[in-house]
Amino acid sequence: MGAELPIDVEDVRAAAGRLAGVxxxxxxxxxxxxxxxxxxxxxxxxxxxxRVGAFKFRxxxxxxxxxxxxERARGVVAASSGNHAxxxxxxxxLHDAPATILMPEDAPPxxxxxxxxxxxEVIEFDRYASDREALTxxxxxxxxxxLVHAYDDPRVxxxxxxxxxxxxxxxxxxxxxxxxxxxGGLISGCAVALRAAxxxxxxxxxxxxxxxxxxxxxxxxxxxxVEVGRTIADGQQLxxxxxxxxPVIAALVDDVVTVxxxxxxxxxxxxxxxxxxxxxxxxxxxxxxxxxxxxAVPRGGRVGVVLSGGNVDxxxxxxxxxx
Amino acid sequence: MGAELPIDVEDVRAAAGRLAGVxxxxxxxxxxxxxxxxxxxxxxxxxxxxRVGAFKFRxxxxxxxxxxxxERARGVVAASSGNHAxxxxxxxxLHDAPATILMPEDAPPxxxxxxxxxxxEVIEFDRYASDREALTxxxxxxxxxxLVHAYDDPRVxxxxxxxxxxxxxxxxxxxxxxxxxxxGGLISGCAVALRAAxxxxxxxxxxxxxxxxxxxxxxxxxxxxVEVGRTIADGQQLxxxxxxxxPVIAALVDDVVTVxxxxxxxxxxxxxxxxxxxxxxxxxxxxxxxxxxxxAVPRGGRVGVVLSGGNVDxxxxxxxxxx
Numbered sequence: 001m002g003a004e005l006p007i008d009v010e011d012v013r014a015a016a017g018r019l020a021g022v023x024x025x026x027x028x029x030x031x032x033x034x035x036x037x038x039x040x041x042x043x044x045x046x047x048x049x050x051r052v053g054a055f056k057f058r059x060x061x062x063x064x065x066x067x068x069x070x071e072r073a074r075g076v077v078a079a080s081s082g083n084h085a086x087x088x089x090x091x092x093x094l095h096d097a098p099a100t101i102l103m104p105e106d107a108p109p110x111x112x113x114x115x116x117x118x119x120x121e122v123i124e125f126d127r128y129a130s131d132r133e134a135l136t137x138x139x140x141x142x143x144x145x146x147l148v149h150a151y152d153d154p155r156v157x158x159x160x161x162x163x164x165x166x167x168x169x170x171x172x173x174x175x176x177x178x179x180x181x182x183x184g185g186l187i188s189g190c191a192v193a194l195r196a197a198x199x200x201x202x203x204x205x206x207x208x209x210x211x212x213x214x215x216x217x218x219x220x221x222x223x224x225x226v227e228v229g230r231t232i233a234d235g236q237q238l239x240x241x242x243x244x245x246x247p248v249i250a251a252l253v254d255d256v257v258t259v260x261x262x263x264x265x266x267x268x269x270x271x272x273x274x275x276x277x278x279x280x281x282x283x284x285x286x287x288x289x290x291x292x293x294x295x296a297v298p299r300g301g302r303v304g305v306v307l308s309g310g311n312v313d314x315x316x317x318x319x320x321x322x323x
Numbered sequence: 324m325g326a327e328l329p330i331d332v333e334d335v336r337a338a339a340g341r342l343a344g345v346x347x348x349x350x351x352x353x354x355x356x357x358x359x360x361x362x363x364x365x366x367x368x369x370x371x372x373x374r375v376g377a378f379k380f381r382x383x384x385x386x387x388x389x390x391x392x393x394e395r396a397r398g399v400v401a402a403s404s405g406n407h408a409x410x411x412x413x414x415x416x417l418h419d420a421p422a423t424i425l426m427p428e429d430a431p432p433x434x435x436x437x438x439x440x441x442x443x444e445v446i447e448f449d450r451y452a453s454d455r456e457a458l459t460x461x462x463x464x465x466x467x468x469x470l471v472h473a474y475d476d477p478r479v480x481x482x483x484x485x486x487x488x489x490x491x492x493x494x495x496x497x498x499x500x501x502x503x504x505x506x507g508g509l510i511s512g513c514a515v516a517l518r519a520a521x522x523x524x525x526x527x528x529x530x531x532x533x534x535x536x537x538x539x540x541x542x543x544x545x546x547x548x549v550e551v552g553r554t555i556a557d558g559q560q561l562x563x564x565x566x567x568x569x570p571v572i573a574a575l576v577d578d579v580v581t582v583x584x585x586x587x588x589x590x591x592x593x594x595x596x597x598x599x600x601x602x603x604x605x606x607x608x609x610x611x612x613x614x615x616x617x618x619a620v621p622r623g624g625r626v627g628v629v630l631s632g633g634n635v636d637x638x639x640x641x642x643x644x645x646x
Contacts, residue, residue: 024353027350027352029350029372030347032374048599049352049598049599051355053597053599269637272601272637273636273637274376275372276371276372276376276600276601276602276633277599277600277601278595278599278600278601279599310599313596314592314595314596314641314644317641318637318640318641318644321637321641
């Protein structure tokens with residue numbers, strides 16, 4: 001069955017080779033206070049310290065690195081108002097490739113500025129009146145650009161999985177690893193790496209309850225589409241699992257649980273006050289699930305938690321935490 | 324001359340042995356954005372991730388670990404409203420020793436609660452009406468307690484110096500290291516470790532301009548006493564260098580520079596927004612000096628920066644950053 005999946009552990013290892021010396025090998029943070037609260041040893045993989053502030057850099061760089069010289073010269077494109085926009089902009093700049101990013105016109109000015117700061121051209125669109133898939137396809141056709149999808153691309157998935165590979169290398173014998181789930185690129189890459197490295201490890205995904213498409217799809221045994229509700233976890237507001245990530249998730253992820261916004265805020269507060277780390281709402285869903293008791297961990301066991309990103313404006317952070 | 328100093332590198336190495344597996348080996352954080360701004364490669368030693376949120380744990384633990392069984396049974400005492408209070412409380416608990424902490428009655432309730440949370444007895448005093456040295460001496464005499472001073476103790480200095488030892492081990496060939504200076508325990512221990520490990524390394528201290536006793540003392544060639552002004556850097560509001568730390572500073576520290584509160588806020592903002600790390604005002608003075616151009620670093624050189632602690636309430640953080 002493994003041969004049918006779009007990536008295997010060799011793809012993740014090859015990505016790690018491309019990322020060596022380019023991406024940060026992010027640290028593992030631990031806390032006795034956290035261990036005591038959970039009743040297990042907890043290892044936080046701090047991807048908030050990754051370049052551009054999130055794991056997305058790993059995938060974007062691994063994809064751009066595999067383009068031909070001709071493809072790079074023509075440039076890359078993606079539609080994103082989030083971390084993938086900055087990640088692809090930086091990955092392209094590091095390869096001297098032009099990047100075009102489609103952003104909704106109501107995207108936060110700070111995200112647009114950061115993306116342009118990495119040298120990308122930003123094209124605005126009306127998220128209510130326009131079809132972003134069609135706009136992207138038009139740019140691909142008109143300009144000969146290569147689409148680097150935020151998650152539904154084996155090169156992106158393998159690159160994102162290097163976070164899990166590093167976690168397995170740094171912390172042997174994990175009983176479980178908890179990973180935020182949006183489109184599924186991170187968890188599919190991590191599941192491939194972790195399953196190959198650690199016999200019997202459980203891989204558990206976390207979604208906001210307002211956007212629980214992957215959890216429902218796992219229960220249904222097939223991709224389902226949900227209506228996305230309001231949530232502070234803006235990196236995970238997707239209606240359905242990725243077409244490419246889904247088979248990996250279905251094969252290798254043990255469970256996907258959900259958290260409420262209050263759980264996420266509590267986890268962000270713990271991370272800020274006790275761990276001195278800024279983690280964005282989506283990035284904190286993994287710890288939120290653990291702290292809220294949504295993931296069964298063996299007493300005294302060892303659990304890895306991927307904190308996937310830290311891009312939250314100080315003003316929003318203050319208002320979320322009631323500061 | 325080295326033989327006359329209260330500690331040498333063997334004391335720091337012995338401290339590192341005692342702290343192995345007990346203190347965190349805190350990570351080194353890097354950022355291309357920061358490197359570009361400074362024109363050098365910058366290595367941030369993130370002691371905000373240390374146990375109790377600051378380097379103070381290293382010194383307190385190393386001191387308590389060297390007490391006799393009888394001394395431990397009687398207990399330890401210190402006067403502190405800051406990070407040393409929590410550090411000594413935890414170090415004592417880990418050695419099954421009772422801890423008594425003298426705190427001014429206007430200390431933040433969160434600091435008192437954290438100290439009591441580690442099992443210490445807190446005794447309040449009126450910081451305007453009482454002499455804390457006399458109160459401490461009374462407790463030492465009446466209860467047979469052992470004083471563990473926040474900085475003026477060779478065991479504390481050697482323990483705090485393990486932060487510098489780790490930095491030298493993790494980042495070879497540093498041209499300069501920048502360290503916040505309060506009473507001088509951290510910089511004296513770090514200077515001893517760094518000088519022994521890296522030939523020609525410059526060790527530069529940073530004080531808030533409102534409390535520049537060590538900078539003035541270095542210029543005067545002897546300890547001077549200053550009137551401490553208002554500053555947000557509450558961990559460094561001391562009128563004169565420590566009697567025990569001073570000779571080490573005079574012998575091994577190249578320079579001590581000062582920063583304004585605005586510089587500190589700018590550094591805290593950079594750390595929060597770009598590095599995703601919470602650092603308290605005193606802990607950010609080192610980076611503040613670098614960003615404000617107060618420390619000469621060779622173009623393309625390598626500079627270590629000790630971020631000494633992260634204990635700042637989210638509300639205060641928000642108000643300092645205008646969030």
